[in-house]
Amino acid sequence: MHSAPRITVEVPVLRVGSGAGDYEALGNYVDALRRPQGLHLTLLHIGVLADFARDIADWTKGSTTAGNAAGTTVAWLEGLPVLAGFAARAERLVLLGGGRVSGLEVEVPQHVRDYQVSLVKALHELLDALLVDNVDDFILSSQALGFRYPRWTPHIAVGRPKSRDRGPWDIEPVAVEFGPSRIRNRQFLPALDAGGGCRDQDLGLPGAGGGQ
Structure with missing residues (x-):
């Protein structure tokens, strides 16, 4: 298990329903309901930066070093x-x-779906x-990216399922308000060196493994 923080592009949840009771009512379906202050909807998962950079270095057989991959990312x-x-x-x-996590499936506006598609397109351009x-093969095989499904399903992870059933479960419809998008764990991103790369030690990599 990684102790390093995972990097995602996400939107924070500001409010579920019209008050705290609307969110707490989900406890009828979910065990260990997560704190509402930490709820978010992931738009793009990058994963642990060092792992992502190492995946790129391995895939390119060193043509792109881990340090340069991390810095560019x-x-x-x-x-x-x-x-x-x-x-x-x-x-x-x-x-x-x-089946280990319960999530609210969210019906987002079309412009949010368009934004998420633009992120995936930008990821392709970054990798190019x-x-x-x-x-496409790299995206599906990268352990860091963790892409498992070809279609994005907007959702908010809220806790553990109470039932062993596979669901889904209809609930009383609730409005969800989201804040502006942000980079999760941005404060843990390493600083760039003069050449636009990252030092191996900043990524937690062995000295000879990645950057120049």
């Missing part, structure tokens, strides 16, 4: 446009992570710039 993340806050709706719970060939 950090600069790319910092340059992503911000999605403004928006309102959405949820009316059912679904199972995630092989990093000399990754067969980008």
Whole structure:
């Protein structure tokens, strides 16, 4: 298990329903309901930066070093446009992570779906710039990225399922308010060196493994 923080592009949940009671009512379906202050909807998962950089270095057989892959990725993340806050709706719970997590399935506006598609397209462009060939194959095989499904399902992980059933479960419809998009764990991104890369020690990699 990784202790290093995972990097994602996400939107924070500001409010579920019209008050605390609307969220707490999900406890009828979910065990260990998560604190509402930490809820979010993931738009793009990058994973542990060092792992992502190492995946690229391995795939390119060293043509792109881990340090340069990490540095380019950090600069790319910092340059992503911000999605403004928006309102959405949820009316059912679904199972995630092989059935270990319950999530609110969220009906997001079309412009949010368009933004998420633009992130995936930008990821393709990033990988092209990093000399990754067969980008689709890389995305599906990268352990760091963890892409398991071809279609994005907007959801908010809220706790553990009470039932052993596979669901989904209809709930009383609730409005969900989201804040502007942000980079999760941004404060843990390493600083760039003069050449636009990251030092191996900043990534937690062995001295000879990645950067120059």
